[in-house]
Amino acid sequence: MTVNTNGGNQPVELFVNVGKxxxxxTAMAEAMGRLISLMLRMASPLPAMERARKIAAELIGIGGARSLGFGENRVRSLPDAVAKVIDRHFGFFAKHNLTKAATTPDINTLLEKMGATPATVVAHAPEEQRLVTIDLCPHCGEGSLVFEESCKKCYSCGYSEC
Structure with missing residues (x-):
């Protein structure tokens, strides 16, 4: 990833380059970079640095099917990686204790505040269906990674992970 500034330390664009x-x-990474760059260059009463902090706060913690690394170096997805690069480049962790911007309140708490009592609803389980999830292979980048027999297998390159 490349973060470009305006000669000072105000961010103006971000390039995300991954995969084949x-x-x-690669298309999703390029789209994310373009949208972030647009947000940073757009006229706004918020300074570009504050917009960068808000972008990082929105993207951080988004999880995917696979995580890499441990502890604070753990990356959960491409958006999480972008947030961490923005954060580390501008030092938001040290200055602002970056966390997700807003959390969703508990529905039961909201109902109680409104004077309503939460009701118990019995859900009927649908008939069992077999879902096949296809993911991107971390080795070849093709969309042919399936989860079968407690293992992930790529039908393009033969990669497997058990």
């Missing part, structure tokens, strides 16, 4: 050219991951 032509892959879906």
């Amino acid at each position: 050219a032509g892959s879906d991951v």
